[in-house]
Amino acid sequence: DLPSRVKIVEVGPRDGLQNEANVSLSDKIQLIDMLSATGLTHIESGSFVSPKWVPQMADSSEVFQRIHRAPGIVYSALTPNARGVDLAIAAGADEIAIFASASEGFSQKNINCSIAQSLVRFEPVLLRAREHQLRVRGYLSCVTDCPYDGQTTPEQVANVARLLYQMGCYEVSLGDTVGKATPLRFARMLDACLSHIPADALAVHCHNTWGQALTNIYQALLMGISTVDASVAGLGGCPYAPGASGNVATEDVVYLCEQSGISTGIDLMKLAQAGEFICKQLGKPPASNTALALLTG
Ligand code: HMG
Ligand code: MG
Numbered sequence: 001d002l003p004s005r006v007k008i009v010e011v012g013p014r015d016g017l018q019n020e021a022n023v024s025l026s027d028k029i030q031l032i033d034m035l036s037a038t039g040l041t042h043i044e045s046g047s048f049v050s051p052k053w054v055p056q057m058a059d060s061s062e063v064f065q066r067i068h069r070a071p072g073i074v075y076s077a078l079t080p081n082a083r084g085v086d087l088a089i090a091a092g093a094d095e096i097a098i099f100a101s102a103s104e105g106f107s108q109k110n111i112n113c114s115i116a117q118s119l120v121r122f123e124p125v126l127l128r129a130r131e132h133q134l135r136v137r138g139y140l141s142c143v144t145d146c147p148y149d150g151q152t153t154p155e156q157v158a159n160v161a162r163l164l165y166q167m168g169c170y171e172v173s174l175g176d177t178v179g180k181a182t183p184l185r186f187a188r189m190l191d192a193c194l195s196h197i198p199a200d201a202l203a204v205h206c207h208n209t210w211g212q213a214l215t216n217i218y219q220a221l222l223m224g225i226s227t228v229d230a231s232v233a234g235l236g237g238c239p240y241a242p243g244a245s246g247n248v249a250t251e252d253v254v255y256l257c258e259q260s261g262i263s264t265g266i267d268l269m270k271l272a273q274a275g276e277f278i279c280k281q282l283g284k285p286p287a288s289n290t291a292l293a294l295l296t297g
Contacts, residue, residue, distance in 0.1 A: 007041065012250065019246075035274050095135045102141065233251070
């Protein structure tokens, strides 16, 4: 059965803009402020990672300090280590997210350590977060395919997802980092995770490289998952996942849900306008069929 309501975690300002050079601080702030007026309740607004690894996110402290926070919205940040959490707390992030990989190759390339080492590194992160009463989300990358190791097995994914959940992540977001998954393999992976983690503690995070994101999301909704990560205008990609394109466009997810009787609480036109704004700054059209149909139709 489909859920009656879906929560969308907007990751455009982070997953989207981490992949774009030369986005000004004021454009980042304006994008987040426009997103804050759409009805979204969760906006991942930056990341506190090494600026040597991802220079695009080096101004996240300023972003958090200068956005106009709307009541009821969680503004979250990615934090790979204890240093990142301290910076996130100082900047006023409402929630943090740690990020692990289901495959060893991507773990090494993205965070420079093995899966096991990353889990050890996350312990002090969770401890610090708990001291500050911050909730922690756990991302798990490469849930069906890894750009370095090939296909990932459902058992590999379920194992690391279970560990993240047991460590204290309130939610595990299952990432198809390279956007290669198709519904059958995606469902097998979800089945394996659902045998350890309740559906309401799982989210899906689909990149759209091969055009399958929306179908995989629909599959997840049919299996009882009701939290979906998405990126306005389909922005995004990971600097350490070569060839991967952006996340599923938030506009496309909202249209799919609302037309299927699933409420999202989001104003589609305002959302498309936020996407149009940032795309104008980036000098490219939105990677969202819904946005294009709405804005040019
Ligand atoms: P490292 O080089 O092994 O660690 O990087 P280090 O501790 O030696 O740090 C290197 C330098 O960075 C040092 O500076 C540190 O001080 C500094 P130096 O001494 O050389 O001048 N540093 C920091 N600076 C600011 N904030 C920090 C911080 N930590 C260290 N928090 C590390 C290890 C994890 C830090 C690095 O690999 C890193 O930052 N990786 C992040 C990569 C990243 O952001 N990738 C994109 C996000 S993940 C993603 O997109 C996937 C997702 O969307 C889900 C999906 O799609 O699958 C979430
Ligand atoms: Mg991603």
